[in-house]
Amino acid sequence: MAATVSRGGGRRRRTMNEINMVPFIDVMLVLLIIFMVSAPLITTGVVDLPSVGKSRQQPDHVIQVIVGTDEKLKIKVDQLEPESIPLNRLAERVKKGQGKDANSPVVISADKNVKYEAVVQVMDTLQRAGVQRVGLAVKSGAASN
Numbered sequence: 001m002a003a004t005v006s007r008g009g010g011r012r013r014r015t016m017n018e019i020n021m022v023p024f025i026d027v028m029l030v031l032l033i034i035f036m037v038s039a040p041l042i043t044t045g046v047v048d049l050p051s052v053g054k055s056r057q058q059p060d061h062v063i064q065v066i067v068g069t070d071e072k073l074k075i076k077v078d079q080l081e082p083e084s085i086p087l088n089r090l091a092e093r094v095k096k097g098q099g100k101d102a103n104s105p106v107v108i109s110a111d112k113n114v115k116y117e118a119v120v121q122v123m124d125t126l127q128r129a130g131v132q133r134v135g136l137a138v139k140s141g142a143a144s145n
Contacts, residue, residue: 063097064137065090065126067110071118087121091129102132109137 064076073090074082077097085093098104106126110119119136126134 061098061101061104063094063104063106065094065106065108065122067108067114067118067122069111069113071114073122087125090122091125091131094126094131095129098131102130105133105135106131107135107137 061078064082066074066076066082068074073085073087075085075090075093075097076082094106098106108119108122123134
């Protein structure tokens with residue numbers, strides 16, 4: 001905006017090129033007070049994480065899927081020796097290992113250096129195949145040496 005000048009004697013009128021900061025500061029102070037008063041009233045969400053407990057009784061029939069550090073899979077049914085298996089045949093082999101009991105638990109155990117993505121792929125494959133009980137094996141803190 002340009003300055004307006006009148007020639008008749010007199011009066012000059014200039015436009016103001018500055019922003020008035022007082023209303024802005026007032027609004028900010030009011031917001032600050034509102035947040036300071038309401039912050040202690042806000043309850044933080046509590047997340048109940050599952051804890052690892054010891055099972056009372058070991059299941060009779062367990063299928064264990066082992067993910068190695070090289071991300072190769074092995075399957076171990078009950079107390080038999082683990083056998084190597086590709087991911088695309090895992091669901092078929094687990095179903096065969098479960099036999100007629102579709103409620104047999106499947107436990108996935110992996111080395112701590114394995115990528116999380118590899119474990120999720122195994123879980124996803126089993127879920128898509130309709131395997132109901134899939135869990136993750138954990139090592140207690142005292143046993144990890």
